[in-house]
Amino acid sequence: MNDSSLAFFSIRSSRESDQELVVRLYAVLPLFVVFVLMVSCSPATEPVETQDITPFVMNLPQGFPALAVPDYEQPMTRAKVELGRKLFADPILSVNGTVACATCHQAQNGFTAPVPVPAGVFGRRGLRNAPTLTNVAYNRSFFWHGGSVNLQAQALSSLENEDEMGNEADNIVRSLRAHGEYPRLFRRAFGKEVDILGVLDAIAAFERTLISGNSRYDRFERGDKSALNASEERGRALFFSSRTECASCHAGFNFTGGGFEDNGSQGAQYVDLGRYMMTANDRDKGKFKVPTLRNVERTAPYFHNGAFPTLESVVAHYNAGGKSSPNQSSRVKPLGLTAEEQQDLVNFLKALTDEEFLQP
Ligand code: HEC
Ligand code: HEC
Structure with a gap:
């Protein structure tokens, strides 16, 4: 100088x-x-957290189609998934800090709750059973009536629904910003401060990882013929037969074609109008989204209202030809299955359980 x-x-x-x-x-x-x-x-004690874009590598089971992750969720990173996993389990997201997504979608119960209609904040209840989140990333629409178009919109409605978490976006952002860990985790996942879009994207990223395709049935289909016992094999043959037509609705690798059907679950009077609530088309009254049957052994009770306590009662329902509701599908008709055949079908459904996936 x-x-x-x-x-x-x-x-x-x-x-x-x-x-x-x-x-x-x-x-x-x-x-x-x-x-x-x-x-x-840059406070000397805490260095600025920078975004971590280490990709999350999806290992899809053999035979599962590629998963289309929408542009607005790219890149799918480990940091987003981990943040989403934490948010999913955290009751901080509910208005009074008592209910998490995981309260009603419990891993060990196939990401459902073991009650007909689960309770949200202040013990309030809606009308419907919590569906499984198994392979939810493959669904084209969400809710039993298909009224939600993507995982983000779905998550926001759960956060705000009075019978679920009863909260508001502003309030959620405020409590997460005041939290000891979340501000850092958001910067790591998104390189930004906590905002509601980040909350929704992180939860969606986590939900996309809920992929299940390693049941005994899958191992059987991949060539391990010892994976199913004789009764389960007979049940499998019945399930895919033209006699029962189960697989015409519960179709493909995920046991659902994503369509809406009336399987005669309600009888002459519709308590829940189902798909009609979205389309106002009379022919959609009483129709519900065909659910996946993966992990169904663990997702009791069954149907949109949780009215069927066991798989035996569901199979008996189909065997009787449903409750003859006005829009019931012609594919739900009396089947004339023997007691043994019904048990075979039940046993086959139980072979769709993926133990590894259900670890809490
Ligand atoms: C109080 C229990 C409860 C809580 C809490 C809850 N859910 Fe649900 N969830 C349900 C019920 C019941 C349904 C079905 C509602 C319907 O179809 O009308 C549902 C439906 C869904 C679906 C649609 C699945 C499909 O294939 O149609 C997704 C995804 C989901 N919830 C994710 C979440 C997330 C994410 C959260 C937290 C932000 C959450 N849920 C909180 C009970 C709950
Ligand atoms: C016409 C289409 C259709 C056919 C055929 C059909 N299902 Fe279903 N299945 C559905 C629909 C729709 C639901 C949901 C109904 C509701 O929630 O009210 C359902 C629900 C179920 C459930 C309960 C899943 C849950 O998470 O609640 C099981 C188990 C099941 N079906 C098994 C079978 C079996 C076994 C057969 C053959 C005997 C069969 N289904 C035939 C449409 C069909």
């Missing part, structure tokens, strides 16, 4: 007037502002 640059940082050089000093201080001001900003943004 030469003399004049040294002079720039000294209090006052010998030849300087007051006016010159003021000019010199103004020249330094921007540097000072930058310095203050740097200090205030």
Whole structure:
């Protein structure tokens, strides 16, 4: 450094007037502002958390189609999934801090609750059974009536629904911003402060990882013929037969084609209008989204209202030809199955359990 640059940082050089000093201080001001900003943004104790974009690698089971992750969720990262997993289990998201997504969608119960209609905040209940989240990423619509178009919209409605978590977006953001860990986890996942879109995207990212395709049935289909016993094999043959037509609705790798059907669950009077609530089309009264049957052994009780306590009662329902509701599908008709055949079908359904997936 030469003399004049040294002079720039000294209090006052010998030849300087007051006016010159003021000019010199103004020249330094921007540097000072930058310095203050740097200090205030980086407290010495906690380094700034930067976004972690380590990708989450999906290992899809053999035979499962590629999963289309929408653009607005890209990239799918480990940090987002882990944040979503934590949010999913955290009652902080509900209005009074008592109910989490996981309260009604419990891993060990196939991501459902073991009651006909689960209770939300203040013990309030809606009308419907909690569906499984098994392979939920493959669903084209959400809710029994299909009224929600993507996982984010679905999550927001659970957060706000009075019978579930009863909260508001502003309130959720406020409590997460005041939390000891979430601000850092959001910066790591998204490189931004807590906001409601981040909450929804993280939960959706976690839900997309709930992939189940390693049941004994899957191992059988992949060539391990010892994976099913004789009764389960007979049940499998019945399930895929034209006699029962089960697989016409519970179709494909995930045991659902995603369509809406009336399987005669309600009888002559519709208590729940189902798909009609979305389409206002009379022919949709009493129709519900065909559910996957993966892990169904663990998701009791069954149907949109949880009215059927066991798989035996469900199979008996189909065997009797349903309750003859006005829009009932012609594919639900009396089957004339023997007691043994009904048990075979039940045993086959129980072979769709993926133990590894259901670990809490
Ligand atoms: C009080 C219990 C309860 C809580 C809490 C709850 N859910 Fe649900 N969930 C349900 C019920 C009941 C349904 C079916 C409602 C319907 O179809 O009308 C459902 C439906 C869903 C579905 C649709 C699945 C499909 O294939 O149609 C998803 C996804 C879901 N919930 C995720 C969540 C997430 C994420 C949260 C937390 C933000 C959450 N749920 C909180 C009970 C609950
Ligand atoms: C016409 C289409 C259709 C046919 C055929 C059909 N199902 Fe279903 N299945 C559905 C619908 C729709 C639901 C949901 C009904 C409701 O919630 O009220 C359902 C629900 C179920 C459930 C309960 C799942 C749950 O999570 O609650 C089981 C188990 C089941 N079906 C097994 C079978 C078996 C076994 C057969 C053959 C004997 C069969 N289904 C034939 C449409 C069908």
